[in-house]
Amino acid sequence: MEPFKFPLRNDYDCNLRSIDDLVFLEADGGYTKVHVRDEKGQVLICLQSGHLKTFNVLLNHGFARLTRKWMVNLKYVVSHSRERIVTLSTGHTFNFSKKKWPTVKRLLNKQLVISFGE
Helix, strand or coil: CCCEEEECCCCCCEECCCCCCCCEEEEECCEEEEEEECCCEEEEEEEEEECCHHHHHHHHCCEECCCCCCCEEEEHEEEECCCCEEEEECCCCCCCCCHHHHHHHHHCCCCCCCCCCC
C-alpha cells in the first residue's frame, strides 16, 4: 500500500508530500497554516486555503486534534504532562483544555511504551 500523500499548494504549483513531513497544522481564520519539515529538517509554514476541519482526514493517519486551533502529528510528540502541555521534537509546545485531556491522553498513550498516569 502506498503511503498517504498530502497536497501542498501555493500560487504556482502543487507538491505531494508525505504526511510524515507534516509536523502540525494551525487554524488561521479561513486558512490553515501547515508546518512542514523540509529536506534539511527545518520547519516551514505553508498557508493553505480552508478551515482546519477541512484537514480532518489526517486524524485517521496519526494526527491528534488538541484544540480548535491545533492538530499535531503524533510522530513528533516527545512529551505531555498533567498540566496539559504537549511538546514536539521541534520544540513547539501546545496547551489544551481540561475537557480535551482524557481524549488527548488516550491518543498519546498509544504512542508511548509506558502509560502516562491519571
